[in-house]
Amino acid sequence: MNKISIIIPIFNEVNAVEPLLAHLDNTISKTISYEIIMVDGGSTDGSQKKVKQHPNVLLIVSKKGRAKQLNAGAKVATANILYFLHCDSFPPKYFDLHILEEVRRENKAGCFRMKFDYAHPVLLVSQWFTRINHISCRGGDQSLFVTKELFTEIGGYNEKFIIYEDNEIIKKLYDKKHFIVIPKYIITSARKYRKNGVWRLQYHFTVIHLKRRLGHSAESMLQYYKKKIK
Numbered sequence: 001m002n003k004i005s006i007i008i009p010i011f012n013e014v015n016a017v018e019p020l021l022a023h024l025d026n027t028i029s030k031t032i033s034y035e036i037i038m039v040d041g042g043s044t045d046g047s048q049k050k051v052k053q054h055p056n057v058l059l060i061v062s063k064k065g066r067a068k069q070l071n072a073g074a075k076v077a078t079a080n081i082l083y084f085l086h087c088d089s090f091p092p093k094y095f096d097l098h099i100l101e102e103v104r105r106e107n108k109a110g111c112f113r114m115k116f117d118y119a120h121p122v123l124l125v126s127q128w129f130t131r132i133n134h135i136s137c138r139g140g141d142q143s144l145f146v147t148k149e150l151f152t153e154i155g156g157y158n159e160k161f162i163i164y165e166d167n168e169i170i171k172k173l174y175d176k177k178h179f180i181v182i183p184k185y186i187i188t189s190a191r192k193y194r195k196n197g198v199w200r201l202q203y204h205f206t207v208i209h210l211k212r213r214l215g216h217s218a219e220s221m222l223q224y225y226k227k228k229i230k
Contacts (some may be wrong), residue, residue, distance in 0.1 A: 003034060004145075005037060005081070006083045006085055007083065009086075010047055014045045020088075021036070027091060028096050038057055038059050039062055041069050042061065083143065092112060113130045123190060138170045150173070167209075196229055201229065
């Protein structure tokens with residue numbers, strides 16, 4: 001049976017819940033089975049109450065940390081295809097059918113190309129590279145689909161990583177040679193860039209990538225992130 005579990009981690013995202021769920025309802029094909037699982041990391045702003053207003057959405061609560069939340073969502077998922085989505089990223093029309101088509105082609109994991117909702121020159125360049133199927137062009141804002149079988153095989157998300165968890169799991173998927181970039185666009189919020197400044201944030205993200213390539217620990221990268229990024 002083909003079914004998709006859409007797994008969304010949230011933490012104090014009361015204003016993001018409604019727009020995303022409305023978008024999913026308008027863009028999913030509704031021709032194949034699906035479920036929406038929101039995993040809350042202990043919000044205090046009313047996010048859980050907002051989710052509970054949608055009876056078709058399963059709300060679960062886990063320890064805070066996106067890797068922990070995503071693993072918790074995968075654990076309760078009933079579908080054979082998992083689709084991990086950030087709460088400020090909006091997938092393309094009929095995204096479920098595009099994902100299913102790739103799985104039927106034996107592409108067991110992948111993402112969409114990405115565009116930001118802010119036309120800054122740096123971001124325009126950055127988003128252009130998301131069309132290239134190379135690990136250096138990947139990130140969590142592009143979303144991620146993976147068969148549950150493959151997700152289990154690679155051990156899911158590494159919960160040692162409070163940040164950079166997306167890059168770590170994507171590396172494992174590239175190592176398995178099961179990654180495809182679907183030529184449709186997911187639209188992602190540039191809110192963190194607006195808050196920190198585009199050039200400044202891009203610089204700090206580059207430093208974090210370099211730290212990982214140089215063998216820095218998850219804790220080292222997290223401390224840098226907390227110190228430099230709002």
